[in-house]
Amino acid sequence: MRGRDDLVDDLIERVTGRRVTALLGPRRFGKTSVLGKVAAVVENAGTSVIRLDLYETRSAADLAVRLDRALSTARGSIGKRIAGFAANASLNIGLLRVEFARPPSQRPDADTSLDLLLDVMVEAALASPTLLVVDEFTGIQGVPGAAGLLRTKLQHHVRQIGVVFAGSEPSAMAAMFADQAQPFYAQADIVEIGPFSLADVTDIVDHGFDATGRQAGRLGGLVHQVAEGHPYRSMQLADAAWVRTPRKGSGEAAWPDALQAVRSRSAPGFEVLFAAFASAEQVVLRALAGGRPLFGSTLELFGSSSGAVQAARDRLVADGTLSRELRIVDPLLADWIRTTLPL
Numbered sequence: 001m002r003g004r005d006d007l008v009d010d011l012i013e014r015v016t017g018r019r020v021t022a023l024l025g026p027r028r029f030g031k032t033s034v035l036g037k038v039a040a041v042v043e044n045a046g047t048s049v050i051r052l053d054l055y056e057t058r059s060a061a062d063l064a065v066r067l068d069r070a071l072s073t074a075r076g077s078i079g080k081r082i083a084g085f086a087a088n089a090s091l092n093i094g095l096l097r098v099e100f101a102r103p104p105s106q107r108p109d110a111d112t113s114l115d116l117l118l119d120v121m122v123e124a125a126l127a128s129p130t131l132l133v134v135d136e137f138t139g140i141q142g143v144p145g146a147a148g149l150l151r152t153k154l155q156h157h158v159r160q161i162g163v164v165f166a167g168s169e170p171s172a173m174a175a176m177f178a179d180q181a182q183p184f185y186a187q188a189d190i191v192e193i194g195p196f197s198l199a200d201v202t203d204i205v206d207h208g209f210d211a212t213g214r215q216a217g218r219l220g221g222l223v224h225q226v227a228e229g230h231p232y233r234s235m236q237l238a239d240a241a242w243v244r245t246p247r248k249g250s251g252e253a254a255w256p257d258a259l260q261a262v263r264s265r266s267a268p269g270f271e272v273l274f275a276a277f278a279s280a281e282q283v284v285l286r287a288l289a290g291g292r293p294l295f296g297s298t299l300e301l302f303g304s305s306s307g308a309v310q311a312a313r314d315r316l317v318a319d320g321t322l323s324r325e326l327r328i329v330d331p332l333l334a335d336w337i338r339t340t341l342p343l
C-alpha cells in the first residue's frame, strides 16, 4: 500500500496517544487497507490487535459471533489472556457460531454471550497494550442497543485501550459521533480519508511499473484524469494497463485498451446498480453526471418535482453515492451514466 503515509502516521500517533478516532470515507477509498497498515505497525511495536468487522450486522447473535471470531483471531500476546478470561467465564472462544447452530433449547443466550464476550475483551485488553479496530462501525446500528452497550463497556477504559472506528457511509458514520442522541456522541476525533492526489497516483503507478521492468510514461496522469483520485478505481485502471504492458514496454501505450476493458467489464454492474435507484435518484445522478444544475431546467426535462429531487439528493449523500459537495463518488459510474444516458 502506497500513497497513505501521512494518514497512517497520523492514525498511529492517535492510537498510541489513546485518542479514540473515527476514520470516515466513501466506499473503496482504502479505509480497511489503511487500518491494516496501522494494525501491522503497532503490532510490530508489541501492541496486540483485535479486529472487529460489523458490516451489515443483523442481530445480537450475529454481533456476538463476530466478536467471538475477532477475539479468537486477535493478534499478539492478548490471545493467551483472552483464552484465560474466556475460560473463567465458561466461554468456548471461537466456537460460538457452532453453538448458535444447535437446537434452540441448547443454544446460548445471545445477549448474555455478547455481554460476556465484551467483558472478556475489555479485561484482556486492560491486561496488555491493545488496539481495538472496529471496521464498518455503522453496521452496529442493525442491533438495537448494541452501540450503547459497547460504549458502556469501553467508556472508563479508553485511556488504556486504543480504539479506532471506520465506516463507509460518511453521513451515518459522522452522525454516530456528532448526534447528541447517539451513545458515541463526542467520543471520538473524526479523521477523513480523501482521494489520492495526482502526485500520489503518479508515484504509485511509476513505482509499480518501475519495479516490474516497465515504463509508466504518462499513465499516472491519464489514470488520474479518469479516476479523479478514487483509490480503488485508480488501482483498477492502473492494473488493467499493467497487464497489457509487456516487459520493457510502456503503460501509456496500453491505456486506450485498458480504459475500454475496464469500462466494458464494469458496465453490466452499473446497469444493475442504476436500475435499483429510485427514479428521482436517477434524475439526480443523470443531472450531476451530465454537469447540469439539479433544479430549474433539469426538473422540466425529466418532469420531476423539486421536493422529490431534493429528498433523492439527500438520500444519495447519506448512502455515500454522492459526496457532500454533490459529486458522484465513483467516477466510473459517472462515466457510464454520461456515455449510456447522455442528456
Ligand SMILES: Nc1ncnc2c1ncn2[C@@H]1O[C@H](COP(=O)(O)OP(=O)(O)OP(=O)(O)O)[C@@H](O)[C@H]1O
Pocket (backbone or CB within 6 Å): 001, 002, 003, 004, 025, 026, 027, 028, 029, 030, 031, 032, 033, 034, 168, 231, 232, 233, 235
Ligand atoms: N493506498 C492504496 N494502495 C493500493 N491500493 C489501494 C490503496 N487504497 C485502496 N486501494 C485499493 O482499493 C481497494 C479498496 O480498498 P479498501 O478495501 O481498503 O477500501 P475500503 O474503504 O475499506 O472499502 P469498503 O468501503 O469496500 O470497505 C483495495 O482492494 C485496493 O485495491
Ligand SMILES: [Mg+2]
Pocket (backbone or CB within 6 Å): 031, 032, 033, 135
Ligand atoms: Mg473496508
